[in-house]
Amino acid sequence: MTTVIRELGDEQRELVLNMGPHHPSTHGVLRFVLHTDGEVMRKAVPEIGYLHRGLEKIAESTTYPGYVPYTDRVNYLEAMFANEAFSKAIESLSDIEVPERAQYLRAIAGELNRIASHNITIGCITMDLGAITPFVHLLRERETINDLIEALCGQRVTHHYVRIGGVAYDADDNWLKQVEKFLNHFEAIIEELDNLIVYNEILVKRMADVAVITADDAVGFGLVGPNLRASGVDWDLRRDMPYGIYPKLDFDVPIGAGEKGTVGDCFDRFVVRVRELKQSCRIIRQCINNIPDGDIIGNVSRKIKPPKGEVYSCVEGARGELGVYVVSDGTEKPYRVKWRSGSFSAMSIIEHISEGLMIADLVAVIATLDVIAPETDR
Amino acid sequence: MTSEALIDYVKGLLGDKTKWADPEAGDNFLTVASEDWKNICQTLATDKKCSLTYLRNFTGTDYPEDDEIELTAHTFSYSEKHGLIIKTRISREAAVCDTLSKIWPAAIWYEREIFDLLGVSFNNHPDLRRILMPEDWVGHPLRKDYKQQETYRGIPTTRPA
Structure with missing residues (x-):
């Protein structure tokens, strides 16, 4: 056109x-x-649709364990969560117990993945609004996380670490020490971030009071995660519908407060993500201190045939609720798989809120809604 | 409400218009007739005690042996912390249903996706067109009898053997 x-x-x-x-x-x-x-x-x-890879169609011709690597590709920034959502669905259909150590490892790997993903998002927001430097700083931190995850499972982006019934590899004490060392370093960076960019006047002016999303609109259009919380809805799956090891952990859920303008504006969506970094660090520290010894994968047979039935399983990913709906017909292959992603709903609200915005503001809206094209298109 | 309490309450609210599955594994769900689809969804979304204001997921599944397409809506209430799965079945040939986009705006895009991938039309939908596949694509990929076209605008869709 x-x-x-x-x-x-x-x-x-x-x-x-x-x-x-x-x-x-x-x-x-x-x-x-x-x-x-x-x-x-x-x-x-x-x-949308430029990056449609037919992940739901592929599932019809793949076995359950064989589909887990495909879930890495749902969103290249949060592969851990997609692995976990799908594995959790099959575990609940087939009644597979996940050992406690594996649940701790899932939480550690997941929160590291969340920090890495938020680093990209926060960096991209500032970069899209004209400040390149924070992006470079944050990308450097993400590199360290990629190194850590590579040491854990051999992959930097498409991890395939969370498997049906547990996780693929155990972490040794040295690795956990490395993670702790990274957290000591990164918590100082979060403080630096506040001083360097968060309250920068130009950035605040570009985002405060821009593209306000009310709580009703956010719920109606199905926004999830940081976007929903920025609109003042106090909801986090990790706290409110806990799964895995999260009920045993202590953390806060930052919500939008209209710090520089109105609740639900671009600045709130930005700052909620910055605040979540610290909470993820808290969660990882608790996990490292309490992780028990034991198995890392439950009793899972090579061929998985869940009983007839269907399940919707979701986890709190970096972009909020990442859900997967699986229908089993009792065979080795899923009858239907459907991904419900945060980016898809975030994209669907843009037409509704765009009226009267400046073209330059649209850039702030796309960046702060944290829309990732592969996740909308699947 | 707990899920049992919610099921009892919805049974009381809707009476004999509902059919409950009791599957051996996985989630329990409620099936309604396609004529009642929109009204029942409206009731459940606006009823004070249900207040299922969040359409969590909405999708379709093809069942060629029954000659039907099943539509599945996962709904949830943030205030009451409960969720309900509502289903309806429509025939594969006609494949028409009422839109839910007036009740949950999120359905605008979910219905476009179902239209695109399963070929279901929605009455009174504000913007019903393909969303993931190209506009001139032939067929609906998530139908079980779907055969991929051999070429798209002169480009082969499969690799040579």
Whole structure:
């Protein structure tokens, strides 16, 4: 589609502009059709599907354990959570017990993954709004996490670490010490982040009071995770519908408070993520202090045939509720798999909130909603 | 409410319009007739004690042996901390259903996805068009009898053997 001027009658006209599919601020291949009047948008319509890989169709021809590596590809920034959501679904269908040590390891690996993912998000938000330096700092920290996870399971991005019934590899004491060393270093970086960028006046002005999402809209459009909490809805699956080891852990859930403007604006979505970094560090420390010895994987046969039935399983990923709906017909292969991702719902609200925004503000909206194109398209 | 209490309450609220599954494994769910689909969803979303205001997930599954497509809505209430799975079945040939987008705006995109991948149309949907596949793609991939087209705009869709 090319840029066109549309006549609306009564001497009214609008300019229809294309943003993407290749655009530095769209975080992957996705396209927006902007209906503009000068610098102001009448609406922005997201067009997705450029990264559709048919992950749900592939599931129909793959065995259950064979599908776990595919879940890594749902979202390249939070592979741990997709592994965990799918494994959890099969565990609850087939009544598989997960050993306690494996649950601790899942929590440690998951929270490390959350920090890595939030680092990218926070860095991208600042970069999209014109500040490159914080992105470079945060990417450096993410490298250390990638190194740690590589030492744990041999993979830096597509981990395939969480398996049905437990985890793939055990962590030794030296690795846990390395993680602790990283946390000592990273907690200082979080403080530095506050001083370096969070309250930077230009950044605050670009985000405060921009694209406010009310709590009703957030719930109605199905926003989840940090986006939902930024709108003032106090909900975290790890605390409110606990799974794994989370009931034994002590942590706070940061919610949007309208610190620099209105509850649910871009700044709240940004700052909620910054605050979550610290809580993830708290969780990892508790896990390292309390991790018991024992098995890392339960009694799982090579061929898994869950009984007939269906299950919806979800975990609190870096982008909120990452859910998977699995229908089993009693054979080795899933009858139906459906992914419910935070980015998909976040993308669906953009058309609704875009009216009256400036084009430059759309960049802030996409960045703070933390939309990841592979996760919307699957 | 606990899930048992919610099931009892919904049974009282909807009477004989509901059919409950009692599966050996996995989640329990409620099936309603497709004519009642929209009204029952509306009731459950707005009823004070249910207040299922969050459409967590909405999808379809193809069952060619029954000649039906099953629509599954996972709903949830943040205030009451309970959830309910509501289902309906429609015929594969006609494959039409009422839209839920007036009740839960999240359904706008979920229904576009079901339309795209399973070929189900939704009455009164504000923007019903393909979402993941290209506009000129042939067929609906998640139907069990789907055969992928050999070429798309002259490009082969499979690798040469």
